[in-house]
Structures are given as structure tokens and as C-alpha cells.
Amino acid sequence: MELYYNSFSNFLTGRAMELLMIPGMSSVLFFLLAFSLFFFSTARTRRNSSYGLGSLPPGPPALPLVGNIFQIGLNPHRSLAVFSKTYGPIMSLKLGRSTAVVISSPEAAKEALKTHDPALSARTFNDPVRAFDHHTHSVVWMPASDHWRFLRKILAKHMFSPKTLDGIQSIRMRKVEELVSLVNTYCERGEAIDMARAYFVTSFNIISNALFSVDLATFNSNSSSFKFYETVVHIMEISGKANAGDYFRFLRFLDLQGIRKEATLCMEKLFRVFQEFIDDRVAKRLSQTEASTTTDILDSLLDITQQNQEEFTMKDMKHLLFDMFVAGTDTNASTMEWVMTELLRNPEKMVRAQSEIRQVIGEDGVLGESDIPKLSYLQAIVKETLRLHPPLPIIPRKSESDVQILGFLVPRNTQVLVNLWAMGQDSSVWENPMKFEPERFLSREIDVRGKDFELIPFGSGRKMCPGISMALTTMHMVLASLLYSYDWKLQNGVIPGDMDMSELSGLTLHKAKPLYGVPIKKPTVSV
Template sequence: MDKAPPFLLLLLVVILFFILYRIFRHYLGQKSSKLPPGPHQYPIVGNMFQLSGIFHSTLAKLSKTYGPLMSIKVLNRRMIIVSSPKVAKELLQKHDHLYTSKLVLDSARAFDYHKFSIIWLPVNGQWHNLRKLCKEQIFSSERLNASQGLRQEKLQQLCNYVDGCCINGEAVDIGEAAFTTILNILSNTLFSVDFGNYESNSSRELKEIISGVVDTIAKPNLSDFFPVLRAIDPLGIRRQTKFYFGKLLQKFEEIIRQRLQEREKSLAYLRRNDLLEVLLDLTQQQKSEWGIEEIKHLLLDLFLAAFDTTSSTVEWAIAELLRNPEKMERARSEIREIIGRGKLVQESQIFALPYLQAIIKEVFRLYPPATTISRYYEADIEIGQYIVPKNALVLVNLWAIGRDSSLWSSPDSFVPERFLDSEIDVKGQHFELLPFGTGRRMCLGMPLADRFIHLTVASLIHNFDWKTEGGIKPEDVDMSEKLGVTMQKAVPLKAIPTRTTV
């Protein structure tokens, strides 16, 4: 990838000193305001050098000193950190009407992604149309129920692959296997084709592209703090994002072009029951606001949102069950009591597996797919004796809430039993547990992700037992996390499956 020439770094220094007066004035002006408490802020840099390491865990440590509503500053940006469900509920629910569009990261401007993406669009007509389309054509209960057969087929392929590894004594990369499974579920939902193969590198290549996007977006970018630098992209982050976006958009364009040719030239064309067929129908309607660019960017949204979160959650779940074999055995016994041996778990049977549900909730508590929820508000908001200033970046630290000792006993321990006989769910109404967010910006893919995660974990433990690769003791499995905007294991989990005999 291209690196910024040295003269650009020199230019950056000049620009920083040029705006020194403005920053100092802003810094001094905030001292007399009713901002929430926070660590001492240094001129120009603010708290930047106090935020090293894993961002959400560093914020959690600071919040133990300064409270559940904390103010920090990074360069010229004010951030308000929320670390309690009570404050989160007041901001995310009571003041939702003051929510304004998200800050558009400079990396999201590659290929004008921010002008098409449901992730970055403000709440306007285009955004509502996209959400309505996704809800009705992909994630509605009716659509999901109709496509159960597809998910069962792909889960059976996963089990067949694991069974082959049993025979050969090979280790399974849990995250990669889960990624291939959800990849094929989504690619068939969208295009009626498989994108991945357990025995080839095709899934790995796509995972590297998607991980590349996520990792690049996670990097601190000076252009986000100083918009005047966007023209030169001093750290090359937008160029890196464009590289990865380009690979995905090119793949989508090839599929769209081929489908259009089939629709136009073949008299015997058989319609597919997939999203692409629906989207192409929309583009051919009179006065349609849909075009090929809109289709490609919607597909990009769906791919980026689906993979790291769902496959990583499965990986965290199996890792914790490996470290807690008695809990894996309890879950397996529950499944066999309801389902029996040698059968795939059906989606309609998930409700009858309370311990499995408790396991997934506990994984969400410890390892939320996105560690923070971000918001901007168009007006000052009063919370108790403090003011959350308009246009500040508000971050709700889900990771901190999930490990708060005032909310959870033994907060760092894996204890699914805490969710048995508990009414807490993940649908956005219980602010102790918000893995999919809440309100208007809640993750649209929650219904599919929730089904997939339960079914995949159940499939992997139902008829297979697991042991760590290389003779590592279960309690020594590396549970460190990777730096990024999503919760991923730093060291991929590889485990050897064996057929259960009991």
C-alpha cells in the first residue's frame, strides 16, 4: 500500500500549529462548562496518550475512576463515554429524537460509500427505503421461515466437513468454518450461489478482504479529526479502504452484469428466488431511485455487517465451552434430550433449549460483536448535573457494561446459568445487554444472526466433542482479543473434533 511522503507529515505539523489557537480556545472554554468528569486533558492532544491498548477496556478502567458518564478529549474531538445501562437508556431511548447522523469517517468516503450506505446515511427518505427493503426482503419472519431449508443445508455441509476432519484427525479453524457457513448462507440469499468452500482458499480470501476493511477503518485517522487533511489522505487510510472496497464491488458488478445478460438474452430464463432478482426488478421500474450503484453498495453493507460479528461470536462460544467442558456437556445433554442423536437442530426448536440460549447471551455479554454504540446529538442534553454537549461523540461502552461488577456477579467468568430464569434478551429493550444495539439504528440483521449463531453452536457441539490443538490445556486457550472495531480473537481457535460416543 502507498505510504505518505515525508513532506506530507511536515505539512501536517504546520497545519496542527496553525490551528493551535482554535484548539486552545476550545480547550479553555470547556473548563467552565458542566461536562461530565474525566481525566486531566493536555493541551492539543487531550487524552490521546492515555488511551493506549484496547480502546474499550482502557475506557472501562478510566470509568471506574471517573464514573459511568465520563468526558475525554482526543485532539479536537470531545467524547462522552457511557458505562451504565441507566445512562445508556436515557440517552439512547429518551433522547433518541435528538439523534443526528453519524460522523462520516473519511475511510467511508471511498467510492462515495457514505452516500449510499445504510450505515452512514442520515435518517432520511433514502435511509428509510433501504431499511424497509432489508426488513421485507431479507430479515422478515416470513422470509426467514421460508429460507430455513437453505440454512439447514449449509449447516449439514458444515457438519459433513467437521466429520471429515474427525476421520482424518485434522483441526478445524472454528472462526473460518463459521465464516464459510454464513458466507454461503448469505451468498445464496443474495445471488443463489456458494461463495465459499471448506476445502479451498476462496472463503479465506474473502475473509481477508472483509477483515482488511474492518481493520483499516479501526485505525486512528488524522483526516477524521482535521477535515482539511482529507484532500491529501496523509495516512493513506482512505486509499487502503478503497483497495478493499474495490475488490468486493468488482465481484458484485460481475455477478450483476452476468445476471442482467441472462435476463435480457434468454427466452427461457428462470427467475431466482434471491435478493438480486428483487433489486434488478426495482431498477427497471419507472421513476425508480434504484440503480446498479445503489445495488452494489447495499450488497457491500450486507457483507460487511454479517461476517466478522457472527463468525467471531461462534468462535468465542466454542472457545469458552472448550475451557468449560462441564458446560459443554450440559448443553449437549440438553440438545440430545430434545432433539436426539444424529439430527440437525431445527430453528423452531431453539426456544426449547434454554441452556443453549443462556450460553449465547453470556457470550454476547462478555464479547459483544461491536464493543461500543456511537451517537451524535443535535442539541445539548442534560443528564443529572452534567451536560452532554451537542456534536460530541457519545460512546456507549457495551464491553464495560457487560463486565460491571455492580450489575453482574463474577463479571469476568463464563457463567451461562446467570441467564436461566432471566427475562433479559438481546432485542434492544434491556440495556444491560445490547449486542445488536437499540432504537432506529439497531442492527437489521439481528433475526438472521441470532438464528445462525444458535444453530451453528448447537451443530458443532451436538455430535462432536472437541480438544485443543497441540495438547494445550483447555484452561490455557488464548482468549486475548484483536485490536479493532469488532470483537475478534487475536489467536484463531483451532480445535480437533472427535465423534461423541455417549
């Protein structure tokens, strides 16, 4: 009984406070709480399943109707990790009227994402994803089906195949060079640069050039393309907001927070831009008398549409383009911001990485993607950052049938949340898990491509991220280029040990306060 009262004592914290800020939500929540209190003395939350196939995993006591919502807080990956220490690597919670099973160990993750991958290949999603029926057209969110497999084949063949990645290598190199040039401008001025924004614009323009052969993001806020960039950033922000309709489906149609309306407006702007590119390209293709020399992905998608008009429509194309921009930009930017944060916080690690890069490349050499395999410590730095700061700290799945994981029942239509952040902090898996120690990966062979379940930042199974190779190549090249060309320090004399490491949970896991780094021209070696 005391645990129930503790839940109420924490009512005005975490997500409850967010929900109470919504116009009209206070009365709804207080009604739910009053209703819960009415049943409080007579009802107890059952943990045994009525399916007859076993019992749900253990978990914290839940209030009637509202469940465990108010215990999750603003950083669910952390609060769920704390619960897992009490209730084990697989536990269950009630989030409003929905049941959620949380997985927090490599063993349980392997059973969920490998053994039961077919049954757990669907995803749960929040209300903004429903804008423009994105959940029914998105390769990220739709269930595994024949149409989904067709879209995945398009990604594998035309966007992320070795041939395509080799074909856009010059684009990646050019955009990295532009980033280094921008950093040099800040270096000459002695100014600090917003690291996350710099990485975001670079990643964004790599994708926009691969798709459309143009830059769609800029560091100049007065540029017309900046509006497109801002729209993508905004939809990422609102997609990570706590939403009452996700917890209580009967409230979903009201859109009390206006989040779905915001998402619809953002997607409408983006789809309008996509349509302009499509119309312009179609017109050029029709007017050309000779074979097109365009080598970007848009031409390939238009060819597929002409050949498979029923299976791949213009609507499918625009939703696919949307997925490319959203999934391929913010995650990379947040990871690279955390990389530089950890290196500035641990300067001896930065010195070691710079020494490795400059030894492999030489003092006046030219860095290329072929050099990355030689930079083992640099690769270890990226892995260690992904362990401590996974860009998507929780992977959402949904059970399409009853399954058993570690002997517990996961009923059909249950949310399955794989807590990657908790797995990265597990002391039974990692020695000194709270410390930034890239060295651990020099003596421990662990891949991040979904086979070693101790570290699966890109997911695993049929729904894992298809752009792993492109993401890793870009991150390694950006990091190596910036460490090779510059030394770095914190602005305004901030001491590394005093850095603010607080997090901001949303669609991705960002630093709460953006990192500003001051580039310093690397010292020349006298002969």
C-alpha cells in the same frame, strides 16, 4: 498538573505508537506535541460548556490539541471502562479536535438510545468509510432521513422479514450441514480447525446464496472465490485501524496511512463483482420468455430499482450489498469463536450444553431450527458470550442537537460512544461479571433485541442492527450442530486455564490468537 505529565510519559504507548509508525506522521505529531507544550504552562482544558445549557460530563484532563488520544491505547473499550470507574457512567474526552462523550451504564444508554434516539441517530465514522462516498449511500452510516427510511424498509421487507427468513431456511440448513461435513473431515484426520474462519465462510455463503444463489467463500485458498472472501476480510481489518485523519480533520485529505486508498481499492473489487452479478441477472431477465424461477434477493432488488429508479439506484444497490456482507459475516464469526473459546475454557459448561441438545434431539435425531427454542441453556451460552465479548464493543453515535443525559450536556456534533463492553463488566449490574456463567440467564429474563439495556449487543433504537433474527438463528444452529455431533478439545495439549484470551480490536472484537479446536466424534450409546 501531574496528570498532564503522566499523559506525556505514556506518549510512546497505545495509539501513539501506531501513529508514529506512519511515514511522515512523526514530524506532524512532534509538532503537535511541541505546540501543546508551549501552551502547557498557560492553558488549562475547560470542562464547562459555552452553550449555557449545562456542563459537559467530567473526564480525564486533556492536552491541548491532541486531547486524550494517547490515553486510549490499543483496546479503547478497556481503557474507557477504567476511566468510567473514576469519572462515572457518562464522561467526556477530547480526541484531537473532536469532543467525545462516553456512556458506560444501562441507565445512561437507555437515555441516549431511547429517550434521545432521534437526536442521536447519526453515526460517527472513520476515514475508510468515505471511500466511494459510502458514508452517503450506506444504510449503516448515513443519517436518518427519508432515503435512509426507504432503505430500511427494503431491508425489513425483502431481506429480514419472517417470510424471507423462512424462504432461506433451506440455505442456512445446507450451509450448516456443509460446515459439519468439513469438521468431520478434520475429525477423521485428528486435526484442529480454525474456528473463526470456518464460521466466517459459513456465514458468508449463507448471505451470498441468499443474495446471488452462489457460494462466494471457500475453505480452499486456491479457489477463485477465495479472492472475494479475502477482499472482504481485508476491508474489515483496515477499517479498524487507528487513523490520523479521524483525530485531525485537516490531515484527512493527505491520507497519510493510505487507509482510504486501500479501502477504495477493496471496494472497487467488490463493486466490480456486484456489477457482474447484476449485469448477468439483468441479461437473463431480459432474455427469458417465461416468468423467472429465481427466488434470491437480487431479483427483488432489481424489481425495486425498476419501480423506483430515482429513489433506489444501482449505486444504492451496490452499497446495500456491501453492507450486507460486511455487517453480516465478521460479527457472527467473532462471536462464535468466543463462544467456543469460553466452552473449551469451561468444559463443564460444554458438557451441560451437549447433554441438553442430545436430550432434546435424541442420539440419532435431526436438528432443526424449530428445536432452538427448546434449548434454553444453549441460548444462555450465546447471551453470556455476547455480554463478555460483544462483537462491536463500542457503538458510535453522533448528536445532531444539544441534549442532556443524566443532567450533563451533550453538545451538537459530539461523538457519543456507548461502551457495551464496560456495561457487560459492570459489577453493579452483573454478579461475578468476569466469570462465564450462562446460568445467570436461566433465572433472569433478558432479551438481546434492544429493549433490555443491560445487554444490547445489536444496539437499540432506530439504528439497531436489522438482521438480529437471522444472526441469532444462524449462531444457535451452528453451535447446536457442532456440539451435538462432536466433542471438542484444545490442540497440542493446551490446558483450558492457560488459554490466551487477549483481544484484537478492529472493526470487531476478535481473539488476538485464532482458536483452533480439535473435533472428536461423539461416543455412541450402546443399547
